[in-house]
Amino acid sequence: MSGDIIVMGGGIIGLSCALELRRRGLHVTLLEKGPCGGQASGAAAGMLAPYSENIESPDEFFRLCRESLSLYPQWQQAVKDISGVSFEYAETGSLYVARHEADLLALESRLEWQRSWGSGGEILTGSALFDAEPGLTREAVAALRTPVESHVYAPDLTEAVKRACLASGVQIQEHLGRIELAEWRERVALRAQNSERFEADRLLISTGAWVQEMSEPLGIRIPVHPIRGQICAYTWNEEREPLRHLVFTSQGYLVQKANGTLVCGASEDIAGFDTSVTDKGIRRLTEWNKQVLPVLGEVQPFHRWAGLRPAVLDGRPLIGRLNNAGHIFVAAGHYRNGILLSPVTAALIADSVEGKPLPEWCGAFRPNRFGEVQAGAFSGK
Ligand SMILES: Cc1cc2nc3c(=O)[nH]c(=O)nc-3n(C[C@H](O)[C@H](O)[C@H](O)COP(=O)(O)OP(=O)(O)OC[C@H]3O[C@@H](n4cnc5c(N)ncnc54)[C@H](O)[C@@H]3O)c2cc1C
Known part of the structure; x- marks a missing residue:
């Protein structure tokens, strides 16, 4: 060419x-x-x-x-x-966590179509779930594990x-x-x-x-518009059990980075081209985070930022x-x-x-x- x-x-x-x-x-x-x-x-x-x-x-x-x-x-x-x-x-794989019995049915139907598209997925419950991700809330009833995500x-x-x-x-x-x-x-x-x-x-x-x-x-x-994503990170010292997977719920996600941080995101706000971070936006994340990973109830994020997703x-x-x-x-x-x-x-x-x-x-x-x-x-x- x-x-x-x-x-x-x-x-x-x-x-x-x-x-x-x-x-x-x-x-x-x-x-x-x-x-x-x-x-x-x-x-x-x-x-x-x-x-x-x-x-x-x-x-x-x-x-x-x-x-x-x-x-x-x-x-x-x-x-x-x-x-x-x-x-x-x-290449950590992911867990999509359900906190209510009623959500299990939705995970099962996803498992079915996604396996036929190469997800290699499986549903984890009980001790298999907590062995896979020890820090997870004991209120979790199940998770869809997708090993190919990274x-x-x-x-x-x-x-x-x-x-x-x-x-x-x-x-x-x-x-x-x-x-x-x-x-x-x-x-x-x-x-x-x-x-x-x-x-x-x-x-x-x-x-x-x-x-x-x-x-x-x-x-x-x-027709492309900016959707602001507010996001935060916690420092993660060696005394805490590291997160082994990407962890998703319907409310957001948590991902452990090799640099010793745990990144948690993210809001979806309509704020034009404004990239400021708001207390309300971050509070919604921190409140949710500790319900998924209880140890996060004891700490506060050290870093908060935002970016504009281009949405069509x-x-x-x-x-x-x-x-x-x-x-x-x-x-x-x-x-x-x-x-x-x-x-x-x-x-x-x-x-x-x-x-x-x-x-x-x-x-x-x-x-x-x-x-x-x-x-x-x-x-x-
Ligand atoms: C909080 C948050 C979390 C996200 N997490 C994920 C994730 O986990 N996984 C994932 O896949 N995606 C994620 N995304 C989405 C991902 O970041 C975006 O989809 C991706 O970065 C878009 O890339 P881009 O190059 O199109 O846009 P941008 O990175 O915004 O780059 C566009 C560039 O164009 C420049 N520009 C604008 N106008 C002009 C002009 N007239 N002339 C020259 N340059 C111009 C801008 O300055 C900018 O640098 C996340 C986004 C946010 C905000």
Whole structure:
């Protein structure tokens, strides 16, 4: 593949796509208005949990998540090899915990369909449950154990993908301030706040929760909105029993990190682009945490933060080429699962840029699926 491409946005999605495009031979320039990884990607808990995140049915989104999980072992190793940077990747498995008898039926029906999709799941009760996770509340009646789920340390992963991009020859420009689309109908030109101009044959838009800003210039509806996630971490000294699995309930999750912290998330708030942390948001987490892991009643989180998940109206990310501009591609709207979905998104975008048809089921992620808007005053030249 030859030619050049600009990637707009340096979160995990833009960086992963930039790396894959470079590996396939393109000249890639990545433009980021702030620091790479400074938004949702640096805030994420790093769970790679397609089964725990998709509890209803095996739709196209579940399929995408599962496909990405299967790419992870090789992909994360390639990122480590290319970047020379190490980061935590832990194949711990997960427990989805039920605290009421009535919830057991729901776990059983999930177990049935998820096993046929390779979860390797089983339901644990009684002593088997507490042997598997000794710190769990004795009020837990059962848990669905999914051994194939895992997690990464997301800020370190994001930094490693950036380093891998640089080592591979991706040009990265950060801290550019506001970047606007100046031309797009044939070639692409972008203008940064300091008036610097960048040109390329092709463009990939991967600006996370900000992707809707491209709606008017491109004349397509992009219904993506920020959903704030507040999250916190406890220090975890060696005297306490470490958590062995990712632990989910219907109210949230807990994940033990190798750096001696226990990360607990996360709220889902509508607060526009505000990333502040509120006492109310964190209190809801701490109150819930101690009901799942009673030892957390004795301690307070030492760190609290928040990030903006890019949520699409129909819950599915936007991945692929624009119908109305074949040289423009979108990879955005990964909501709660952008860390998990990085490898599959990068592979699909690179295939798309190479002109390969995407599998039919990936039609569910077409970026044009919400139709057009009036282009307004913008001419696109
Ligand atoms: C609290 C929390 C916990 C999460 N936990 C998990 C998890 O456990 N597992 C998981 O898979 N996912 C998780 N997620 C979701 C995941 O973080 C996101 O889906 C993912 O980070 C989205 O990546 P992105 O690159 O699209 O967006 P971002 O990381 O937000 O990156 C977008 C980038 O684009 C830049 N940008 C915006 N506009 C422009 C412009 N005009 N020009 C140039 N650059 C621009 C921004 O500055 C930003 O750096 C979590 C999210 C949150 C908030």
